[in-house]
Each structure stands twice: as C-alpha cells, then as structure tokens.
Amino acid sequence: MxxxxxxxxxxxxxxxxxxxxxxxxxxxxxxxxxxxxxxxxxxxxxxxxxxxxxxxxxxxxxxxxxxxxxxxxxxxxxxxxxxxxxxxxxxxxxxxxxxxxxxxxxxxxxxxxxxxxxxxxxxxxxxxxxxxxxxxxxxxxxxxxxxxxxxxxxxxxxxxxKNARVREEGTARRDLVLKLREARRAEVQLQMQNQYKQAMQSPNFEMEDFDWRPTFFPSSRLRRRGERSSTDSSYVAAVAGYCRRLFDLESPRRDLGLLSQGGLLGAYEAALAAALKEQPGAHVLVLGSGSCVLGLMALRCGARRVTCAFRTPSLRRMASVAARENLEDPSRITLLESPVEECVVEDRADVVVTDWFDHTVLGLGVIPSLEAAASRLARPGAKVVPQRVAVRAAIAELRIAKVSGFDLSYLNAYRWHPGHDRCDLSRELAQGSETYRLASDSFVACEVDLQQRLDAFAGGSGAGVEEAGENGERPEWEAEERVEAVASEDCVANAVAFWMEIHFGGGGAPVTTWPGHPAALSQGWPSAGHLGQAVSYFDEVPLSAGDALEVSVFVGRDRLLFHLPGRASRPRHACVPAWHYDMLLDSSRNDAYEGAIRRCVESRRAFASAAKITALDVGAGSGLLSMLAARAGADAVVAVEVSQHMCDVGEECVVMNGFAHKVLFLNRDARRMDVSRKPDGTPPDMEDKADIMVYEVFDSGLIGEGALHLVAAARARLLKPNASIIPCAARVYCAPISIRVASAAGFDFGQLNRYSWRPDYVGVELESIPGDWEALADPVEVFSFDFYEHEANMAPAEKRIEFAIKKDGVVSAFAFWFDLQLDEEEWLSTSPYGQKGRTWQQAVQRVEEICVQAGSGLPVVARHDTYGISFDLDDSMVDRGDLSSGVPLWDPVWKVSYDRATE
Missing domain, CATH: 1.25.40.10 (Tetratricopeptide repeat domain)
Structure with missing residues (x-):
C-alpha cells in the first residue's frame, strides 16, 4: 500500500x-x-x-x-x-x-x-x-x-x-413549506377536536371548513356582475346594507378633504364663473360635496338657484350645517333628501357641477348620476363642470426584494387587491428601493367626457351610448382601449399605477390628482391630491428595456379595469396589508432591531458560551426579526404568529432563506401558550422557556395591539427569569394641537369639524402635512413603560398633567407618540419633529374643541387601560363651557347612526 x-x-x-x-x-x-x-x-x-x-x-x-x-x-x-x-x-x-x-x-x-x-x-x-x-x-x-x-x-x-442548484433547492424548500403548512393545519384541527371533547360537544360544521378561505379569481372581474347575488341572498343583502351604512358614516370626513385643496376649488370657481357668465342667473345643480362649498361658490358667482344632491344622508346633514353658517337665507340652496336617481325638479338645471370622484375615477357613480340628472334634473344643453377626465397611467414595479440581506420576494404573491388599491405614489416611489419605481412613461389610459355623457342622455334620449340588450341590461363594459406600454428599463412589472387629470375647459391647466408627477410639478398644475392615486395589480411580468406590454383598459359606467390580455392570472386567497410593506422597507427600524438583537446574543454568549440560546419572536409576521435573531447566533427561534395566513407567509420566507433548521413557526396566540403539557394532554407549545424575547407589536399609540398583555403573558409562562426583552422600555409624549378646518374659498366651515370625531385615536403622519396642524404647547412625557415590570404595566393608570400654552388657538386634538428603547444603546422615535421611518404614524385623538390663550395652562387627564391611551380635559380644574369654541364634539344624529352600526 x-x-x-x-x-x-x-x-x-x-x-x-x-x-x-x-x-x-x-x-x-x-x-x-x-x-x-x-x-x-x-x-x-x-x-x-x-x-x-x-x-x-x-x-x-x-x-x-x-x-x-x-x-x-x-x-x-x-x-x-x-x-x-x-x-x-x-x-x-x-x-x-x-x-x-x-x-x-x-x-x-x-x-x-x-x-x-x-x-x-x-x-x-x-x-x-x-x-x-x-x-x-x-x-x-x-x-x-x-x-x-x-x-x-x-x-x-x-x-x-448554479441556477439548477437554486431551482432544486427551491423546490425542496417549497416542499418543506407545504409539509409544514399541512402539519400546522392538522395541529389546529386536533386542538379544536380536543376542545370539543372537553366540552362534550361537537361542531356544527365540517372540520375541513375551518381551513376554507375565499378564493378570488382576478379574471372574474371581466364577467358581468349578477344581480341575483344582491337580491336573493339575505346574507349578501345584510352585508351590502352594512357597507352602505359605513360609507355613509365615513363620507363626511372624506369630503372635508376637498376644503384643503385651494387649487382645485379655484378651478371649480373659475369654471362656474365662466358658465354663469354665459348663462346669467342660471340654475346650478350640484352633485356631491357634503361641505356645500360648490353650492356656495355657485351662489357667489351669480347663480339664481342652487340645488344639491348627495350620495348619503350624512352628507346632506353636513351640507345643511355649512349652509346655515354661511348664508343669511339658507333657503337659497335646496338640499335634496332623496338619491339623485329618485329626484325630480320642475325647474331643470342649466349647469351641473360634480365632485363625485375618488381614486378609482368612477367608483362613486358619477356616470350613472349624470345620466339620472340628465333625464330628470338638467335641461338639454346644460353645461357640466368639470367637462372631462383623462386617466393617465404607467407600468409600475412595486415589489419587495432584499430586506436586511434576506430575500422576502415571496411576500409579493400576497400583494394584490380585488379592485384598485389607493396609494400615495410619491411616497411609494421614495421608498429608496430599486424595486419601487415606474417602469414606463405615462400614457393616457382612457378619457371620460362628462359633457358628452350628459348631452347623450339629455331628455332621456341616451343617444351616443351603447344600447341596452334585449333583457334591458346594459353591457358591463362600454368601451375597451388597448394600449402598449413600453418598458423604460429592465424590471419585473406587477401593477398599473394611474391617476386623473381633471379638465375644466376654458384653456386652463388641468387639475391633477398626483401633484408629485414631474409634469405637474414643472408646469405648476393645481392639485386634487386628497383623492390620491391608485394601483391595479397583476401577476409579475419580467420586462427588458424597450419591451412592449399590452394593456386592455375596460371602461364601464361605474368602474375601470386594467387587464393584460393573453396572460394567466393566479387565484388569490389572502393578502398582506400595504402598511406591512412600509414596515419591512423601514431600514432604520430594521437596522436598530438587528443591532440590539446582535448585541444581546453576543452578551449572553459571552457569559454562557456553552448554553443553548433560544429566542421567542412574538407577532412574527414575515419572519424578519426571527431571521435576524438566527443570523445573530441564536441556536433556536420560536416564531409565534396569531394570523394563519401571515404564519404561512412568514414560514415560507424563513424556509426559503435557509433557516428552517433554526426557526419554528407556530400559529398561536402567545397569550395562551405554555411550556407545560396542557390538561387535555396536548403537548406543550415550547420545549423550554426562551432566553430572549423580540417583538414588534406596536401601533401608532404604542399599546393598541396588546403589547403589554403579550409581554406579561410571555414573562409569566414563556421566558426564563433572566430573559432579555427587546424592546425593553418606552416613553409616551403628548402635545395639544389644532388640526381642523377653519375656512376655505372665503367661507366659514369651522362647524364641520364635528364630523372629524372618532371614539379612538387614529394614525396620522403629521410630519407629511406640516401646514395642516399646529402644536399649541410643547410636548410632555405622559407615560413611561419598563417592559420588565410587566405586573405594574398591567394595571390601568391615570395621570394628571398640565400643558403650558405657548400661542393662542383652538385645541381640537391631542397628538401623542413614543420613544422605543430597544437596549442600552438603541432608541427608535415616532416623533413628528425628528427623522423617523414609515413604520409608525403619530396617534391623534379628537376632543371637544376649546379655545386657549398663550401663557395659560391646560389641565389634562391622561389614561391608559392597558390596551389604549386616551386624553381628556380635567373638568375638576377648568370649566369646559368657558373654553368651548362653540363646535360640538359630534353631530348627534350622526352619533346615533354610528352607535347603531357599531353596537
């Protein structure tokens, strides 16, 4: 040898x-x-x-x-x-x-x-x-x-x-994803069966039905919508009625957005003045605008009479408030009580003005309403303001790719919308990611000539519009445009982004709903940015620069549809909300968490090099924090996610990134988990208690997603006594602010602020609207939470504070935000005065308006019930009536409707 x-x-x-x-x-x-x-x-x-x-x-x-x-x-x-x-x-x-x-x-x-x-x-x-x-x-x-x-x-x-190896590895990992998913489904069914056995009951449904989720086929949008579904099914009718009620309740607050658009209001008034110059003393019909601003402008421009029709009862009530505040004789404006389709007037209108537009262009029913007005309310030859709407569009790539070194592209399969998703394109394109971009030059997708529609139906003729069929039904789609969009660079397109250009005639500049578009910026076009922009998603299409993508644009009476002819579309089951993508692309948040996790693991390894380090990720979502913990050196990570489809998403990301050997996903509510065998014989949720807990379950108001309860449950049953918690503490700050409508176009709309109230705080990105709010006092710290003191945190608390008012004004809300301490070195802040990412907004709680003066004190009571923070005037220190601005907290009729809808 x-x-x-x-x-x-x-x-x-x-x-x-x-x-x-x-x-x-x-x-x-x-x-x-x-x-x-x-x-x-x-x-x-x-x-x-x-x-x-x-x-x-x-x-x-x-x-x-x-x-x-x-x-x-x-x-x-x-x-x-x-x-x-x-x-x-x-x-x-x-x-x-x-x-x-x-x-x-x-x-x-x-x-x-x-x-x-x-x-x-x-x-x-x-x-x-x-x-x-x-x-x-x-x-x-x-x-x-x-x-x-x-x-x-x-x-x-x-x-x-290399590609073959990647494909083979990907196939093997996808097989593992499916097997893990099946195992989790079986585990959930076993738990349900055990619960029924303990209660000595049986389910009144098949166990397999629990896993059923609605399936949406994008191609189904091309088919005619059946009328039977809304009439024969009591369930569908009940849901539709509930949705209409919610729309009615929300519509006043939405319509207040028009009052902040000075350029748009100016365009409306200029067009009304031109129309009334041609027809002095004309009768003006207003479709929409619950603020009544269009009707008031019509009277100021010389209209003899104004009639207003509304989409909902709440909008009519809001318009009556505005009319009383701005007219000595409110009877000069007639507010129709019935929907426009049911109204008839003896004196038909000479001018029709409407603002029934939203991000979907036709979704508020402007076309059917114009047709109804033409047949019952307007004279033949009546003038429409605005005259036409051009829809501009562009191919877009809005995709997640690499985040903190991990491939999260698997999330893109969950990015879709059954209709058109409202978005802020300027904000989306400023994400700083190469996969968030417009991939083509803009093109005109279609034009809707409102004047032509009114003329076609004047007097009930309907000429010029496609005739109804033998059964009296109109075609679902009245027009189809085919457009070739040419890719300006290599990309993977997955959406059509679109917005409107509203033309008022008279040679003036159009009003754009995307004020951030280069053409609008360079030419100084007036803005209707409150309507927002929209995206219509489709399955991913790889394109090289110069490739043409054919897009079909279907135009119906109440909607648009973008479709890629000849391309398959996959069925959809579940989606990831848009805010989740913003959170994942927040590099400052991700880097801060990664640094804190790495330091924690290194510290524990230094003191116990031979010990196994287990991390617990509560609210794991896409699995990003779990993978950060595994990469930092944790030997095992238990990722807990209560949402079933988010658990599917996160587990897929973890497995496809090669961490299946370290990260275990559990579809659980962490508050009900334990490391002990349960009384029904179910095995423990975890083999042993964890050394590190990492979590990100914070809303704009810090504790609204149950963060205190999750930490308390984990500390009691899932963590070792010396376990590290990331984040470890938080501080909440608050300031009284004035965020209200005072006047617009020379009219007083202060009384309409009553329609902005909601019982809970709402998330508002204050730093993006600096001109719409004003702080009337410096912020003060109201609560401080040490998450290691979980027992103390679980007790509701109340704190009296006093703000030193620094300027005269009307306090209409309290804005509050938080600083989050991840460890001894790292902090994250959601303050509107600093540089923050897009994960969180600030919380804004509306209160009854009070007038304050510089130099005075404002006593306030801050409370938290472990699930939310609230603020109110300290009635023991001040007489609320003496400070009132005269605007009630809410409209009583609206409040009754709200209580009925939410009871």
Missing amino acids: AALGADPTVVSDETRAAIEQNAGVRLHEVDPEVLSFVVEASRKCGNDHFKRGEYQKAAESYSQAIAGRPDDFTLFGNRSAAYLALGRASDALLDASKAVLVSKSCGTPWAKGYYRLGCALERLERFDQATEAFSEGLALEPQNARLADKRDKCAGLAEDA
Whole structure:
C-alpha cells in the first residue's frame, strides 16, 4: 500500500525499487543520454498512439517517459489528455494539477497545463473551478482562442449549474413549506377536536371548513356582475346594507378633504364663473360635496338657484350645517333628501357641477348620476363642470426584494387587491428601493367626457351610448382601449399605477390628482391630491428595456379595469396589508432591531458560551426579526404568529432563506401558550422557556395591539427569569394641537369639524402635512413603560398633567407618540419633529374643541387601560363651557347612526 500522502502521478519508491531489482538495472546508473533517448522515444510513441486513438497505450508510453523524467510537466499534460480520452477524469485532474504545479515550480507557468486542468474539471462538472483554470491560462496567453472559448463555455455552464442548484433547492424548500403548512393545519384541527371533547360537544360544521378561505379569481372581474347575488341572498343583502351604512358614516370626513385643496376649488370657481357668465342667473345643480362649498361658490358667482344632491344622508346633514353658517337665507340652496336617481325638479338645471370622484375615477357613480340628472334634473344643453377626465397611467414595479440581506420576494404573491388599491405614489416611489419605481412613461389610459355623457342622455334620449340588450341590461363594459406600454428599463412589472387629470375647459391647466408627477410639478398644475392615486395589480411580468406590454383598459359606467390580455392570472386567497410593506422597507427600524438583537446574543454568549440560546419572536409576521435573531447566533427561534395566513407567509420566507433548521413557526396566540403539557394532554407549545424575547407589536399609540398583555403573558409562562426583552422600555409624549378646518374659498366651515370625531385615536403622519396642524404647547412625557415590570404595566393608570400654552388657538386634538428603547444603546422615535421611518404614524385623538390663550395652562387627564391611551380635559380644574369654541364634539344624529352600526 502506498504511503499516506504519496504522489499518485509518479511511480512510488517501493514500486521503482521492485522494477529495478527485476530488471537488474538501477535508473540512476543509466547513461543520461540513453535515458533521454528512451524518454523521448516513449513520448513519441505516446503521441503516435494518441493520434491513432489508442489512448490506453498512449497513457502507458507517457507513464514510461515520466518514470525517466518526473520533472517534465509536458508529459503530465499529455498523459492528462490521454486519461481524459479514456474517461478517467479524476486521473486526468491529478496529472493536469501536477503539470501546473511543476511548471510553476520551474518558473515557467504553462498555459496548456491550465487548459488540461480546465478540461478535466469541466468533465467532472466543476464548472466554476474550470472557468478559473481557463482564466489563469488566458492570463498567460491572452490571444489563445481555445482558452477563451473554453472559459466562456464553462462560465455559462457554471451559471446554468448554479441556477439548477437554486431551482432544486427551491423546490425542496417549497416542499418543506407545504409539509409544514399541512402539519400546522392538522395541529389546529386536533386542538379544536380536543376542545370539543372537553366540552362534550361537537361542531356544527365540517372540520375541513375551518381551513376554507375565499378564493378570488382576478379574471372574474371581466364577467358581468349578477344581480341575483344582491337580491336573493339575505346574507349578501345584510352585508351590502352594512357597507352602505359605513360609507355613509365615513363620507363626511372624506369630503372635508376637498376644503384643503385651494387649487382645485379655484378651478371649480373659475369654471362656474365662466358658465354663469354665459348663462346669467342660471340654475346650478350640484352633485356631491357634503361641505356645500360648490353650492356656495355657485351662489357667489351669480347663480339664481342652487340645488344639491348627495350620495348619503350624512352628507346632506353636513351640507345643511355649512349652509346655515354661511348664508343669511339658507333657503337659497335646496338640499335634496332623496338619491339623485329618485329626484325630480320642475325647474331643470342649466349647469351641473360634480365632485363625485375618488381614486378609482368612477367608483362613486358619477356616470350613472349624470345620466339620472340628465333625464330628470338638467335641461338639454346644460353645461357640466368639470367637462372631462383623462386617466393617465404607467407600468409600475412595486415589489419587495432584499430586506436586511434576506430575500422576502415571496411576500409579493400576497400583494394584490380585488379592485384598485389607493396609494400615495410619491411616497411609494421614495421608498429608496430599486424595486419601487415606474417602469414606463405615462400614457393616457382612457378619457371620460362628462359633457358628452350628459348631452347623450339629455331628455332621456341616451343617444351616443351603447344600447341596452334585449333583457334591458346594459353591457358591463362600454368601451375597451388597448394600449402598449413600453418598458423604460429592465424590471419585473406587477401593477398599473394611474391617476386623473381633471379638465375644466376654458384653456386652463388641468387639475391633477398626483401633484408629485414631474409634469405637474414643472408646469405648476393645481392639485386634487386628497383623492390620491391608485394601483391595479397583476401577476409579475419580467420586462427588458424597450419591451412592449399590452394593456386592455375596460371602461364601464361605474368602474375601470386594467387587464393584460393573453396572460394567466393566479387565484388569490389572502393578502398582506400595504402598511406591512412600509414596515419591512423601514431600514432604520430594521437596522436598530438587528443591532440590539446582535448585541444581546453576543452578551449572553459571552457569559454562557456553552448554553443553548433560544429566542421567542412574538407577532412574527414575515419572519424578519426571527431571521435576524438566527443570523445573530441564536441556536433556536420560536416564531409565534396569531394570523394563519401571515404564519404561512412568514414560514415560507424563513424556509426559503435557509433557516428552517433554526426557526419554528407556530400559529398561536402567545397569550395562551405554555411550556407545560396542557390538561387535555396536548403537548406543550415550547420545549423550554426562551432566553430572549423580540417583538414588534406596536401601533401608532404604542399599546393598541396588546403589547403589554403579550409581554406579561410571555414573562409569566414563556421566558426564563433572566430573559432579555427587546424592546425593553418606552416613553409616551403628548402635545395639544389644532388640526381642523377653519375656512376655505372665503367661507366659514369651522362647524364641520364635528364630523372629524372618532371614539379612538387614529394614525396620522403629521410630519407629511406640516401646514395642516399646529402644536399649541410643547410636548410632555405622559407615560413611561419598563417592559420588565410587566405586573405594574398591567394595571390601568391615570395621570394628571398640565400643558403650558405657548400661542393662542383652538385645541381640537391631542397628538401623542413614543420613544422605543430597544437596549442600552438603541432608541427608535415616532416623533413628528425628528427623522423617523414609515413604520409608525403619530396617534391623534379628537376632543371637544376649546379655545386657549398663550401663557395659560391646560389641565389634562391622561389614561391608559392597558390596551389604549386616551386624553381628556380635567373638568375638576377648568370649566369646559368657558373654553368651548362653540363646535360640538359630534353631530348627534350622526352619533346615533354610528352607535347603531357599531353596537
């Protein structure tokens, strides 16, 4: 047996000695000239055999030559070629490696040796190493075409092999994802069965039905919507009625947004003035605008009479408040009590003005309302304000890719919307991610001529509009436009982004609903930014720069639809809300958490190097914090997520990123978990208590998602006594602010602030609307939470504070925010005065308006019930009636409707 480490490319010393003894000749005693002659003869013989295809004999001849001249690297190269021809790739690799090594030791690196080495590696399908060998040979002979061709070929094969490995690994991981998902489903069913057994009951549904989730087929939007679903099904009718009630309750607050759009109001007034100049003393019909601002402007421009129709009763009530505040004789404006489809007036209108637009363009029913007005309320030839709407669109890529070094692209399958998702395109495109961008120039998707629609239906003719069918139904789609959008760069498109340009005629600039668009910015167009922009999602389409993507734009009476003809669309089951993507792209939040987790793991490892470190991630969501903990060195991570489909999402991300061996996803409510076996025999949720708890379950008001309860439950049952908690503490700050409508277009709308009230605080990104609010006092700290003191945190608390008012004004709300302490070094703040990411907004709680003066004090009571924070005026210190602005906290009729809808 050859000695360990012996060179397999040459004859061993033992073999050489045996051959010399058998032949009776010692090689070192042979005349060098004779030895050289024998070596060259063997080389020539080997070359001849190789040319004739006698590769075995060639290898033997080269071996004889090598025995006489073991330092000749060309002989090893030749034998490598012979071995390779014989299919002995491993032997060929040894000889080629020896040829390269010997040539380098001789100071004459041999390019052909690298060629032989690359060929052997290629045969062994070690393409990366083969490419490297050919590249080194090219460095010696840059003009060698064979080396260049081989290098390029192996580089391509290496890339193909890498992609194949990735696909194989991806397939294996996806199989694991499905198996884990099935196991979790079975576990949930087992828990349900045990609960029914304990209660000695049985479910009134099949257990499999618990896993059923509605399936949405995007292609179904192309079909006609059935009328039976809304009339035959009592359940559908009840849901539809409830949705209409919610729309009625929310519509007043939405309509208040119009009052902040000075450019849009100016365009309306200019168009009304032009129309009334042509028809002095005309009758104006207003469709929409619960603030009544359009009706008031019409009277100021010289209208003889104004009639207003509304979408909901709450809007009519709000308009009556505005009319009483701004008119000595409110009867000059007639507020119709019935929907426009049911109204008839004796004196038909000469001018029709509407603001029934939203981000979906036609979703508020402006077309059916114009048709109804044309047949019952407007004269033939009546003028419409605005005249037409152009819908501009662009192909967009709005996708998650790499986040903190992890591939979270699997979340993109959950980014969709059954209709059109409202968004702020300027905000989305400023995410700082290469996969958030417009991928084409904007194009006109369609135009809706409102004047033409009114003229077509004037007097009930309906001319110019597609006729109804035999059954009296109109076609679902009245027009279809096909547009080719050309990609401006390489991308993976997954949406059409669109917005409106509202044209009022008279040669004026259009009003845009995307004020951040370059054309609008450069030309100074007035804005209707309160309507927002929209995106319509489709399945991902890879595009190269210059590729054309055909988009069909269907235009109906009450909606638009963007569709990619000839492309399949996958069914959808669940979606991830838009705010979750903002949170994942908040690099400041992610970096702060990563730093705190890494320091915690390193610290615990330093004090207990042999101990196993287990981390608990509560509210795991996409699994990002779990993967950060695993990457930081935690030996095991238990990720807990109460939402089933978010658990599916997070588990997929974890497995596909290669952390399945460290991270275990549990579809649980952490407040009901334990490390002990349960009374019904169910195994414990965790094998052992955790050393680290990491969590991010904070809303804009800090504790609204139950953070205090989750920490308390974990401290009691899931964490070791010395466990670390990330974050570890928080401080809440508050300031009284004035965020209200005072006046617009020269009219007083202060009384309409009563429609802004909601019982709970709402999230508002105050730093993005600096002109819409004003702080009337410096912020003060109201609550401080040490999350290690979980028992104290679980007791509701009340605190009296006093704000030092620094300027005169009307306090209409309290804004509060928090500073979050992750560890001794890292803090995150949601203050509107600092630099923060987009994960959190500030919390704004509306209160009854009070007037304050600079230099005075404002006594306030701050409370928290462990689930939310609230503020109110301290009635024991001040008379609320003396400070009242005269605006009630809410409209009593609206409040009754709200209570009925939420009871």
